[in-house]
Every structure is written in structure tokens, then in C-alpha cells.
Amino acid sequence: MSMALAPAPAEQGCDTEVLRERGQREVFCGLTGIVWLHRKIQDAFFLIVGSRTCAHLMQSAAGVMIFAEPRFATAVIEERDLAGMADANEELDRVAAQVLARRPDIKTLFLVGSCPSEVIKLDLARAAERLNAQHANVRVLNYSGSGIETTFTEGEDTCLEALVPELPEAPADERALLIVGALADVVEDQFVRLFEKLGVGPVRFFPARNSEDLPAVGPGTRYLLAQPFLGRTGALLDGRGAQRIAAPFPMGAEGTQAWLRAAAEAWGVSADHFDSVIAAPRARAEKALERYRETLAGKRVFFFPDSQLEIPLARFLHEELGAELIEVGSPYLHRQHLDCELPRLPSGVQLSEGQHVDSQLDRCRQARPDLTVCGLGLANPLEAEGLATKWAIELVFTPIHGFEQAGDLAELFARPLRRRDVLRLS
Numbered sequence: 001m002s003m004a005l006a007p008a009p010a011e012q013g014c015d016t017e018v019l020r021e022r023g024q025r026e027v028f029c030g031l032t033g034i035v036w037l038h039r040k041i042q043d044a045f046f047l048i049v050g051s052r053t054c055a056h057l058m059q060s061a062a063g064v065m066i067f068a069e070p071r072f073a074t075a076v077i078e079e080r081d082l083a084g085m086a087d088a089n090e091e092l093d094r095v096a097a098q099v100l101a102r103r104p105d106i107k108t109l110f111l112v113g114s115c116p117s118e119v120i121k122l123d124l125a126r127a128a129e130r131l132n133a134q135h136a137n138v139r140v141l142n143y144s145g146s147g148i149e150t151t152f153t154e155g156e157d158t159c160l161e162a163l164v165p166e167l168p169e170a171p172a173d174e175r176a177l178l179i180v181g182a183l184a185d186v187v188e189d190q191f192v193r194l195f196e197k198l199g200v201g202p203v204r205f206f207p208a209r210n211s212e213d214l215p216a217v218g219p220g221t222r223y224l225l226a227q228p229f230l231g232r233t234g235a236l237l238d239g240r241g242a243q244r245i246a247a248p249f250p251m252g253a254e255g256t257q258a259w260l261r262a263a264a265e266a267w268g269v270s271a272d273h274f275d276s277v278i279a280a281p282r283a284r285a286e287k288a289l290e291r292y293r294e295t296l297a298g299k300r301v302f303f304f305p306d307s308q309l310e311i312p313l314a315r316f317l318h319e320e321l322g323a324e325l326i327e328v329g330s331p332y333l334h335r336q337h338l339d340c341e342l343p344r345l346p347s348g349v350q351l352s353e354g355q356h357v358d359s360q361l362d363r364c365r366q367a368r369p370d371l372t373v374c375g376l377g378l379a380n381p382l383e384a385e386g387l388a389t390k391w392a393i394e395l396v397f398t399p400i401h402g403f404e405q406a407g408d409l410a411e412l413f414a415r416p417l418r419r420r421d422v423l424r425l426s
């Protein structure tokens with residue numbers, strides 16, 4: 001084993017049936033979540049136990065998009081490990097010790113499983129136990145980012161799932177709001193200020209910037225999901241007695257307002273006070289969106305399944321910018337967590353869950369949408385066929401939550417359409 005360091009750098013309200021597809025899929029694996037998780041949890045290190053392919057994926061995903069001190073690396077499983085000629089556990093212990101000696105600032109070490117570590121049945125839970133005994137000042141946890149078990153954003157879900165058992169127990173009478181899902185720091189700060197003005201709190205964020213800052217959870221905890229892909233984490237929090245506040249996701253002016261309102265209502269904030277607190281940021285969001293309506297109204301949009309953000313994003317495009325939705329695909333539809341989103345989609349939109357990429361490409365080609373939101377692997381061929389595309393990964397790597405980011409979110413969809421118009425004119 002050798003180490004490769006990364007370079008610095010419900011039932012829906014709409015009345016259509018859900019098309020369930022189980023075929024070849026074109027989605028990143030859950031390792032990709034490390035790109036935003038290592039930025040968010042600033043004293044954590046992510047050690048992928050994988051192959052050179054895994055290392056290359058991370059290096060290209062993070063190298064292109066992220067400029068940060070590397071706090072992830074790949075412990076590369078070599079042929080000797082695969083052939084059983086080397087003791088992979090010994091090798092892993094050696095690489096982990098090397099990382100921790102180099103980085104004394106690390107407080108949590110995540111061992112991240114991959115397809116190769118699963119194939120050779122490397123028991124990372126036992127490895128984490130062993131390493132916890134060897135390294136007293138570091139918490140070692142494990143989760144899977146393998147493409148066999150996870151798609152793209154599910155890596156965050158499995159990471160947070162590994163952290164939930166570490167959360168301390170809150171006293172039964174302690175009432176607090178927990179925001180669940182990694183948010184860009186700038187967005188987190190904006191929400192902190194709004195919750196303070198509303199009088200909702202105490203508010204804690206999970207994950208927090210500091211991995212030792214673990215929010216307590218108990219029956220008095222009410223949680224709001226900031227991301228729609230946290231099914232396992234939500235189930236574990238439910239198991240700890242926390243109660244989810246049902247809300248749409250905070251994307252766009254409408255989504256953000258409804259998300260904040262759900263928390264405000266749970267805290268008994270008066271409607272007048274709520275309206276006065278959100279008036280100014282809501283007005284800024286609306287103003288920012290105005291200039292994109294002309295570009296996006298009436299545009300026919302097709303979503304391939306990728307990040308599980310597709311339903312809230314489609315709702316935003318339709319509700320706030322007047323786009324027409326042709327098909328909205330998602331790797332999974334968590335009906336309970338989407339209970340406030342699905343009824344807001346228009347009647348007649350085709351929803352699909354899972355993927356059969358060839359069939360979906362056929363439907364997309366036949367529909368000839370104005371804008372196709374898809375993964376990197378599909379974007380270039382579709383562009384070559386004359387379709388305007390948006391890389392789904394950008395919607396995950398860019399801060400898009402909250403009032404102040406509503407315009408940036410619209411811009412992400414408008415840019416490929418403008419580029420297409422320019423290319424047509426030239």
C-alpha cells in the first residue's frame with residue numbers, strides 16, 4: 001500500500017407515475033463528497049482506502065474545483081495487497097500513522113471505503129477500532145464512499161451516519177434546532193444571523209466546522225435538513241429521539257422562506273415578526289432573480305439523476321423562474337424528506353428514480369430540451385449533439401442555499417443558455 005496525496009489546491013403532488021429504472025447509471029461514487037466535506041470539517045482528514053482510480057477521481061474532482069490545503073489522500077491498494085501477499089491491515093496502520101505524524105492538527109480521521117477495499121473485504125470498522133486504540137488524540141471513524149454502495153452525494157450521508165453515534169446525548173428538556181447537511185461557511189453564517197433575528201435557537205450545525213464540536217441530540221432536538229440526500233442520517237437522528245421539521249429545501253427565495261418559516265413556526269415566532277425579519281433578504285433574492293426570468297421562463301429542462309438535488313432544483317426553476325420541466329430524474333426519491341417539495345412540482349412532469357442511461361438518453365434526445373442537467377460524462381456528447389447542458393456537479397460544489405445565493409443559483413442555469421445563444425449568433 002502506498003499513499004497518494006491529493007494536490008493542494010410521499011407521493012408527489014404532481015399527478016404522474018414515477019418511472020423506476022434499474023440499469024446502467026452514470027453517476028459519481030460517494031468518494032466525491034470528500035471534496036466539500038474536507039472543506040467543511042476543517043480538522044478532519046479523509047483517508048481513502050482505494051485504488052489509483054479512486055486517487056485520480058479525487059485529484060481531478062478536487063484539483064479542478066477546490067483550492068485548499070489537502071486534507072485527504074488515498075492509501076493505494078497495490079497488486080501485492082490484492083494478491084494477499086501483503087497484510088493490508090498492517091499497511092493501512094502504517095499509512096494512517098504516517099498521516100497522523102505529518103498532520104498533528106488532525107482531530108478526526110475518516111477511513112473511507114471504496115470498491116477495491118470492499119472487494120478484498122478489508123474490514124475498515126475493525127481497522128478504525130484498532131487505530132483508535134493506537135492514537136489517543138484522534139477519533140478514527142470509517143464510512144463507505146464506494147461506487148458499489150453509494151452515488152455521489154450519498155458519501156456525505158454515509159459520513160454523517162458514521163458521526164451520529166458520536167453525538168452526545170442532550171438532556172430530555174433541552175430544546176435546540178439542528179441544521180443537518182454540510183453548508184458553505186458563508187451560507188451557515190447568513191442562516192445564523194437570520195435565526196438569531198427570528199429568535200429561533202439555540203441553533204447548531206451538523207457537520208460543524210470543527211469535528212470536535214459535536215452537537216448534542218435528544219428528544220428536545222428539532223432538526224431541519226439542509227440537503228435532500230441524508231436519508232440514513234435522518235433515520236439515525238430519528239432513532240435518537242430528534243424530530244424532523246418538515247420543510248422544502250432552502251434553495252431560491254421561496255424555498256428559503258418556507259424552510260425558515262417551518263423553523264419559526266416550530267418556535268412559535270409570530271407571522272409579523274417573521275415577515276419583518278425576512279423582508280430585506282427576500283427582496284434582495286427576488287431582485288437578483290428578476291434578471292434571469294427572461295432567460296429561463298418557458299425553457300424546457302431535463303434533469304438526469306445525479307446529486308439528489310434534482311427535485312428542489314426543478315421546483316426552484318419552475319416555481320421561481322417559470323421553466324418547463326420535461327423529466328426530473330433522481331438516483332433516489334426519499335418521499336418523506338421530499339414531502340414539502342413534491343407537491344410543488346407541476347402536474348404532468350415525468351419523475352424518474354434510478355437510471356437506465358440508454359433509455360433516458362433516448363427520451364432526452366426525443367424531447368430536445370433547451371437545457372439538460374447531467375453529469376460530466378454525458379455533457380460533452382450531448383453538447384456535440386447540439387443540446388445545452390449544465391454540469392450537475394457544479395450545483396453541488398457552489399454555494400446555492402439561502403436568499404443571498406438565489407441569484408447565483410439562477411445564474412448557473414442561465415449561463416449555458418446564454419453561451420448557446422452566443423454560439424448560434426457567431
Ligand code: SF4
Nearest residue numbers: 029054114115146147
Ligand atoms: S470507489 Fe469505486 S467507483 Fe469510486 S473511484 Fe474508486 S473504484 Fe471508482
